[in-house]
Amino acid sequence: xxxxxxxxxxxxxxxxxxxxxxxxxxxxxxxxxxxxxxxxxxxxxxxxxxxxxxxxxxxxxxxxxxxxxxxxxxxxxxxxxxxxxxxxxxxxxxxxxxxxxxxxxxxxxxxxxxxxxxxxxxxxxxxxxxxxxxxxxxxxxxxxxxxxxxxxxxxxxxxxxxxxxxxxxxxxx
Numbered sequence: 660x661x662x663x664x665x666x667x668x669x670x671x672x673x674x675x676x677x678x679x680x681x682x683x684x685x686x687x688x689x690x691x692x693x694x695x696x697x698x699x700x701x702x703x704x705x706x707x708x709x710x711x712x713x714x715x716x717x718x719x720x721x722x723x724x725x726x727x728x729x730x731x732x733x734x735x736x737x738x739x740x741x742x743x744x745x746x747x748x749x750x751x752x753x754x755x756x757x758x759x760x761x762x763x764x765x766x767x768x769x770x771x772x773x774x775x776x777x778x779x780x781x782x783x784x785x786x787x788x789x790x791x792x793x794x795x796x797x798x799x800x801x802x803x804x805x806x807x808x809x810x811x812x813x814x815x816x817x818x819x820x821x822x823x824x825x826x827x828x829x830x831x832x
Contacts, residue, residue: 682710683782687775695786703784704755714757719767768804780811789818
């Protein structure tokens with residue numbers, strides 16, 4: 660039988676790295692128009708306030724491989740800028756100013772990871788829309804890329820699961 664000894668403070672949990680989740684300096688919030696984007700931004704704003712952290716809100720326009728990466732995506736760019744303006748309003752209501760950027764890339768996940776690394780982010784707050792696949796919760800490719808490759812800490816905010824219908828006898832439908 661194994662035994663474990665606990666100290667008041669786990670070893671290796673001191674210093675700035677341990678504190679970065681509660682007192683970040685630079686927070687990235689990737690958005691794509693999902694219902695959880697505002698929740699992720701609100702959480703980032705609340706985490707940023709005590710340490711006056713900078714927040715960067717990113718959206719990525721994915722460019723089809725049949726087009727050059729620098730292709731003009733006028734309508735999509737307009738929608739992305741509207742979405743970022745809406746995110747700025749959400750942050751402003753919480754007394755926080757955010758920076759925004761639109762990236763064009765082949766895939767969103769690696770683009771967000773690279774931009775977060777370039778910007779020096781120490782935290783990423785990500786909203787995940789509930790998109791069941793085969794009746795089960797699953798991560799899309801972008802979310803999987805963020806979990807696998809982000810160099811900073813991540814906080815994931817997922818929609819609440821809908822309540823399952825009752826299977827008790829006598830339950831009415």
